[in-house]
Amino acid sequence: MKRHFLALLFACVAGTAIAGELRPFTADTLTEIKAQYAGRPFMLTLWSLTCHHCAKELQTLGRLARKDKTLPLAIVSTDTPADAQDIQAALKRFGLDHLDTWVFADAVPERLRRGIDPVWRGELPRSYLFDTAHRAQAHSGMLDEKRIAEWLGASRPVK
């Protein structure tokens, strides 16, 4: 019974997303993110406090986010809810704390990884560039700032 309330709560939280909060990423979260971006491209970035390269990746994203306040970016930490304080501090440092952010919330991270992409084995940073039809290009390791900018330019409808 409690599980149902929690599931409902997660659904409600996702349904009334408030940017700037670090939210729990569960088995259903990617579906919710896709619903949020229905018909629109977005980028999913996975990172961790324990990943040497991730700080540089977040720095790049922070630079892009300053230029474009509506950057369609979902940022997911693969740490645990116990690390929330440090995660929020890092996101703030890189100027990403106003965006949609999550942290893995499952004692078995393999379950969440499998839900995102069965081929992904936990290497970081890991990025998915979803196009308007939500077909994804996956990339392990740091992404070039130019590639992200070009992809965003090509995928987003002309205003």
Add this chain to the structure above:
Amino acid sequence: MRRNALCTVGLLLTVGAISHASAQNMPAMALKEKPALAVGATIAALGALWIAHPENGHLWVKRSSDGGRSFTPPAQVTPAPETVTADAENRPKIAVGQDGIVHVSWTQNLGERMTGFIRYAHSTDGGKHFSTPLTLNSDRQIISHRFDTLATDGKGGVAVAWLDARSRTGKIPKGSPQTQVGVYAAVSQDGGASFAADRLVADHSCQCCRTGMTWTSRGPVVFWRHVFGKNIRDFAVADLAGGKVHRVTDDEWEIDGCPHHGGGIAADGHGNLHVVWFTAGKTRQGIFYRRLAGADFRPDGKLTGFSSMHPPMPLGQPNHQPGHPDVVAKGNRILLSWREFDGDRYSVWAMLSRNAGETWNAPLRLAESRGAADYAVPVVDEKQAMVVWNTADEGLRILTVEAAP
């Protein structure tokens, strides 16, 4: 509208259950401490099973003489509380040689993330009392000296190797492809009473994969994820006598990132090395075992190469995320273990060879668990083969591959 009404009701009903967890603006996320599940294990004289495990701010060592059914009361290794890094790629290491000396190494977290000192202690009274811990990294900056590995020859030789970021703050020219992390090692010739100054084994290693070490008939060799060229993160073997870096996998994994997924090495009694590792390279993807046959050393202890590097053998079911393999050896006997996840539960697997890796038994599925779980830690001697697996739901499990007769 209906959903909003439902949400309001649901939120009101749930609020009592989660009110204690809202400190970080994260409803329903319990802010509990991460469990320190990572343990070290080895098997020594007369089949004694030794476990090193962190708990309550200390490192402890306990011993079982009945295959893990019962243990001695744990002996405290750390005289003062310290944070023993123990998750995923980090675990305390324990090695017991023929001389009966119990060696323990671990990485002490220094408060900041990705920082650590390499610590070592030993017991000469069968694990009842431990020496005052030594810090083996001579560089004392609050930076990364982590991912320790430990080996002994049981005749006074003890070696500890680790990944060290000291050259990051040193002389590497700007724009150099160097990762600015290298493998360092410290060696003792007196059973761990004292260590010679630590020294560089190889620069330009990957930053955060576990390392492995084994003691061959010609001294210790270390195994780690190196960076070849700018960003090819494949595996290397080197002696601690100043020999060259030998590339032993040709996976061609080019990644400007962190695999967080290393490998293991073991020497058998016939001059062969046995390695296991993870890769997502161009050549192959998954976990693999490889026999490096006929390790050849010069008289000065430098490893010159192998008579043959056998083709990599894939392990596990590719659609079950097989990962974190390890290997141990004793004489002719080689034991491999790894972990899988099928979407619902973890499982632990093992393969045993009784002829130095020429043939293998079929993979054995030893146990499963639905909750958080450590990697599988294999142990082997002349008669027994076991896998130690610490799980959040079922506790510390000693899984028998081959029982003592």
